[in-house]
């Protein structure tokens with residue numbers, strides 16, 4: 001049965017609408033993406049053949065400013081997925097009070113099958129195809145799954161070639177030497193870490209008695225695992241697309257990361273070298289990782305990981321969604337019944353877009369900040385919004401997820417209403 005991610009995402013909106021006094025026009029506007037672009041990208045492959053790749057860019061809503069959102073390279077990319085990711089970006093930017101709307105992009109491919117030359121040609125071809133749809137005052141792409149700093153650098157360079165002027169603010173997550181911001185690479189995980197620290201202080205939990213499992217060992221997952229390890233948490237399990245490792249007494253995350261960086265896959269480090277020698281560990285699947293009896297579960301890979309099928313078997317006390325959309329709305333209900341507290345993606349992983357905003361501001365001013373300035377500003381804004389969401393959840397006796405949507409809806413509602421809704425025209 002086909003399952004529409006966008007309609008699932010919309011259910012969160014419908015739920016939150018029960019708790020907010022926004023005009024019906026606001027709700028109607030937010031049910032539909034503003035514009036969706038589908039492009040074909042011809043790429044000359046290294047063996048001389050021509051391959052056509054399918055790409056997307058969706059601008060969901062720009063009531064609060066130019067749209068903002070990452071670009072994903074993955075075989076599972078569809079228009080439906082990109083639209084729902086753009087929907088989440090809209091609410092995420094509003095949660096953090098950034099002057100941005102939401103967007104997302106993607107190309108359907110397995111980037112691991114392309115050479116570096118092919119990947120560069122594909123990226124430049126994608127920018128050629130969407131150049132009229134993006135821009136520093138219109139829509140600003142950023143990294144997401146399987147896109148990195150170098151890909152962002154190519155995008156900025158290609159856009160600048162088309163425009164005949166250097167335009168760093170068209171893309172964020174660039175290499176620092178091309179106008180990127182210090183702290184952007186670690187920002188998603190850093191933001192999640194600040195949210196977790198604030199929540200755990202509130203729950204009077206001690207890091208060293210807190211066990212954590214992290215699904216996904218990429219930019220966001222490996223960095224959050226490392227930050228938690230450094231802060232004294234017991235990170236007992238991590239995984240990537242090939243599978244995972246578990247050690248009851250805790251894994252040595254910096255060594256794992258070092259080995260993954262040199263071997264490309266966690267699987268390759270299972271039984272070789274220092275990691276295996278240091279701690280007794282078990283090889284586990286991604287499904288097993290999600291169902292571990294841990295205090296904190298951090299999904300940091302892809303969407304739809306916790307569903308109606310496995311929701312009942314989840315044993316974690318708290319879930320911090322570093323990935324976008326890892327829990328379906330059906331699973332939300334199951335987890336709530338089980339008393340598992342979920343800290344939602346549109347708050348937890350908003351550090352990435354927040355520092356992307358800082359990067360855009362720095363590009364436009366031509367004045368660059370220190371790492372301390374970036375991290376201080378990030379900590380202040382994400383902690384403040386987490387506290388506000390916490391207060392809404394307590395006040396209305398609703399989940400943190402619904403509270404985050406309520407918080408965002410109030411801000412989106414104000415922006416949409418400022419241009420006139422039925423209240424203004426009819427009454």
Ligand code: NAD
Pocket residue numbers: 143144145146147188215216217218219220221239240241242286300301302303322323324349350352353
């Ligand atoms: P990444 O490409 O750096 O890493 C993705 C990781 O997920 C890899 O380790 C990969 O092996 C793993 N993975 C892929 N399929 C998997 C599967 N089926 N099971 C388990 N692991 C799997 O991507 P990223 O930037 O770290 O993004 C991860 C998540 O965080 C995504 O949901 C993304 O949308 C979200 N996110 C990222 C950012 C950012 O700034 N990078 C910001 C906000 C949200």
